[in-house]
Amino acid sequence: MIMSIESWSLFIISASLLSLSPGPDLIFILSKSLAHGRKIGLTAAAGVCTGAFVHVLAAALGLSAILATSATAFMLVKYVGAAYLIYLGIKALFAKESALAFKDKTNKKTSASSVFRQGMLIDILNPKVAIFFMAFLPQFITAQSGYVIEQTIFLGFLVILIGFAIEAVYVFSAAPLAxxxxxxxxxxxxxxxxxxxxxxxxxxxxxxxxRT
Incomplete structure (x- = not known):
């Protein structure tokens, strides 16, 4: 795909700023990094990025337009996502001991898969992410060159890759505090x-x- 240096620079800066801004996904990644260390922190980041890629595929296939144009669909996903975040928050608020207290090595594998699923759901159930990709990616797509779906997936993958790199920095910075x-x-x-x-x-x- 053909883009000017200015367009690539704007794309990379915008994607980086998106990843640096605090949100439920970053809070989740940091909390898991502090509680369980780098491996679980990176697992949380991988789950979040997997959820984001679902939105990229939806944007490429035009499914995200439903969330942008249908108030009912947007509200449904929004409230499910909000309920899930509040559930995780209340669970942490009323915990009798910190997650750092769990030292049973036999639960490590299960814990990792659970963290991955939670990270994925946090992103999938956030309709704002779907609308972001639908609004952001088309600005950098060269329609006349064709392969719009392929371009959307490629650019979306780059956004996620940049995000994972930045999240990894957060993970490696937070883990020593454990x-x-x-x-x-x-x-x-x-x-x-x-x-x-x-x-x-x-x-x-x-x-x-x-939705605005």
Whole structure:
């Protein structure tokens, strides 16, 4: 695909700023990194990116237009996503001990798959992500060159790749704190509750979001 240097620069800067901005996916990744270390943090990021790719495919096939034009469809996905974020937040708020207290190695594999699914659902159930890809990607597509679906998927994949790279930096920056938190369980518990409060707040914000 043919794009000018200016267009590529704008695309990369915009995709990077999107990934740097705080949101439910970043809060989720940071909380899992602090609680379980780098491996689970990267698993959370992979789940979030997988969910984002579902939206890219939907945008490429035109399915995201339904969320942008149908108030009913948008509200349905919005409220399900908001409820899921609030559920995760309340779960963290009322936990009796920090996630750092779970040290059973036999649960590592199950925990990783659960974290991956949670990350994927957080992104899939956020209609704002669907509308972002539908509004953002077409600005960089060269229609006259054809292969619109392929271009959409390629650009969407690049956005996700940039996002994963930035999220990995967050993961590797946050993970060393886990050693400190394991030695200060009370502080870790309150940190879990702070993340839970943020998730509840983000869920409430999503529930009141409009399509514009």
């Amino acid at each position: 050693t400190y938190l394991k030695k200060h369980s009370r502080f870790a518990l309150w940190l879990d509750r702070a993340f839970g409060g943020l998730l509840v707040g983000l869920g409430a914000r999503l529930a009141t979001a409009s």
